[in-house]
Amino acid sequence: MTAEQDHTRLFQTADEHSEPISAEVKGNLPSWLTGTLVRNGPGRFECGDTSFNHWFDGQGLLHRFHIQNGHVTYSNKFIRSESYADSLKHGESIHLEFGSFIPPDPCQNIFRRFFSRFWADELPMDNTLVNVFPMKDKIYATTERNFIFEINPETLDTLKRVNFTEEFPGNTTIDSATAHPHQTPDGSVINISITYGRVSTYNVIQIPPSSGKPDERPLEGGNVLCSFPPTGGVGYMHSFCLTENYVVVTETPLVMNVWRVLTRRISETGFLDWLYWDESQLAKFHVVDRKQGTRLGTFSADPFFTFHHINAFEEDGKIYLDACCYHNSSIVNQLYLHNLRSPMVPGEQKLDDADVRRYELPLEELGDAGTAKTLTKGADGLDYTLLYSGMELPRFNYSEKNTKPYKFVYGVGDVDGMIFGHLIKLNVETKEFVTWKEPGGFVSEPVFVKAPDGKEEDDGVVLSCVINISDQTTSLLVLDAKEFKELGRAVVKKITPMSLHGLFQREMMQYCSTA
Numbered sequence: 313m314t315a316e317q318d319h320t321r322l323f324q325t326a327d328e329h330s331e332p333i334s335a336e337v338k339g340n341l342p343s344w345l346t347g348t349l350v351r352n353g354p355g356r357f358e359c360g361d362t363s364f365n366h367w368f369d370g371q372g373l374l375h376r377f378h379i380q381n382g383h384v385t386y387s388n389k390f391i392r393s394e395s396y397a398d399s400l401k402h403g404e405s406i407h408l409e410f411g412s413f414i415p416p417d418p419c420q421n422i423f424r425r426f427f428s429r430f431w432a433d434e435l436p437m438d439n440t441l442v443n444v445f446p447m448k449d450k451i452y453a454t455t456e457r458n459f460i461f462e463i464n465p466e467t468l469d470t471l472k473r474v475n476f477t478e479e480f481p482g483n484t485t486i487d488s489a490t491a492h493p494h495q496t497p498d499g500s501v502i503n504i505s506i507t508y509g510r511v512s513t514y515n516v517i518q519i520p521p522s523s524g525k526p527d528e529r530p531l532e533g534g535n536v537l538c539s540f541p542p543t544g545g546v547g548y549m550h551s552f553c554l555t556e557n558y559v560v561v562t563e564t565p566l567v568m569n570v571w572r573v574l575t576r577r578i579s580e581t582g583f584l585d586w587l588y589w590d591e592s593q594l595a596k597f598h599v600v601d602r603k604q605g606t607r608l609g610t611f612s613a614d615p616f617f618t619f620h621h622i623n624a625f626e627e628d629g630k631i632y633l634d635a636c637c638y639h640n641s642s643i644v645n646q647l648y649l650h651n652l653r654s655p656m657v658p659g660e661q662k663l664d665d666a667d668v669r670r671y672e673l674p675l676e677e678l679g680d681a682g683t684a685k686t687l688t689k690g691a692d693g694l695d696y697t698l699l700y701s702g703m704e705l706p707r708f709n710y711s712e713k714n715t716k717p718y719k720f721v722y723g724v725g726d727v728d729g730m731i732f733g734h735l736i737k738l739n740v741e742t743k744e745f746v747t748w749k750e751p752g753g754f755v756s757e758p759v760f761v762k763a764p765d766g767k768e769e770d771d772g773v774v775l776s777c778v779i780n781i782s783d784q785t786t787s788l789l790v791l792d793a794k795e796f797k798e799l800g801r802a803v804v805k806k807i808t809p810m811s812l813h814g815l816f817q818r819e820m821m822q823y824c825s826t827a
């Protein structure tokens with residue numbers, strides 16, 4: 313196995329380094345680049361003596377790169393969830409994760425194991441391993457369920473668990489919320505939540521900016537902007553997008569089987585087993601008026617699956633919506649650890665490629681929320697425009713371009729069978745792209761940071777965490793965003809697990825009014 317192929321370290325349990333380690337700076341970091349990049353991702357893959365099954369089962373590990381006066385430090389710390397505590401020494405409760413069901417004592421005999429299903433407690437699914445985002449001048453770690461954790465971005469300490477189900481104001485039960493909420497210029501947070509029940513609903517929820525009161529509760533002032541029922545099964549939602557006047561809620565055919573949820577103790581199934589691909593269901597774009605709080609209408613499209621929307625905007629009487637899309641939901645199963653850890657073979661893909669697609673939703677056809685309008689297909693038989701094939705974990709100049717026309721998106725892609733093989737900069741107007749890679753290097757989600765005096769959309773840097781198996785290092789890579797060439801890096805002599813999403817603090821300060 314070559315160094316390039318020895319990728320299993322990306323998906324192995326990490327040691328915690330809560331004290332900052334000095335990184336060796338190489339090249340030239342911009343003098344204006346000062347701040348903190350906090351990233352989140354799976355970092356512990358065992359529960360007691362049992363291994364987790366899926367990448368998204370890994371316990372949330374926060375990574376912190378702090379840049380000041382040309383010096384860079386690295387630290388990491390696990391989020392102190394109940395799930396993490398149980399993963400250290402599995403106890404008497406059922407431990408559920410995205411792709412795992414771990415009974416109280418997996419070693420007990422069949423007789424005891426059968427009956428323990430009925431009396432054992434279930435741990436809360438509070439492993440917030442996915443994203444980091446600001447709300448009310450604080451920073452939270454998120455996942456797709458009903459919990460978020462406030463964290464200290466300096467120490468990475470876990471401060472407080474917030475339970476949407478119990479703490480969201482009003483009568484609507486918030487059973488889950490996407491991992492990718494949006495922040496508006498006034499500091500409000502908008503997210504899509506789901507209420508599960510005999511009649512389930514999707515809810516567009518809004519949480520206002522901080523009032524400045526010292527005792528303000530995290531979700532204080534939150535309200536439901538709009539609720540409406542699923543068109544078929546209850547869809548899995550990881551993200552969504554905004555335009556200036558609308559929220560677009562994308563419903564794909566990956567839906568939840570309520571019977572499987574109810575029988576999970578008998579079948580010993582985790583979250584992913586409760587989902588299935590409903591081939592009879594089209595994809596839907598529900599368009600909600602942000603001011604009126606009403607669903608104006610729905611567009612249907614050929615089935616597809618997406619984790620990540622990129623951006624959306626209004627122009628020429630249409631909503632243009634860009635997202636990283638798959639033909640189906642196979643990618644969700646391809647992220648099981650046995651697949652990710654299996655040998656990489658040049659030319660053979662472990663993971664499906666996501667297309668960067670642009671959907672066009674004609675606003676003049678809105679008006680009847682009960683009837684979905686079918687999107688028109690082009691001469692190529694597609695109801696979307698293909699902008700690029702093979703990009704995931706997209707980021708762009710969010711603080712200036714969210715909800716607006718934009719040019720550039722940055723992402724990661726696989727190369728010749730090598731997962732997380734290169735970084736990509738794509739011009740969504742011209743479809744031109746450039747890439748960056750290095751031998752033995754595995755790249756993570758690129759985070760764009762605007763230069764303080766930058767005038768053009770891509771005046772700034774792109775930060776990515778590069779894990780190089782060949783020389784056993786993890787680097788904070790700093791690329792010039794315009795040229796997409798390396799300016800410098802900060803190198804730590806250790807391998808860290810692959811992370812998912814991150815937040816640079818100056819970015820947060822730009823779109824939080826009181827930060």
Ligand SMILES: [Fe+2]
Nearest residue numbers: 491550619813
């Ligand atoms: Fe995500």
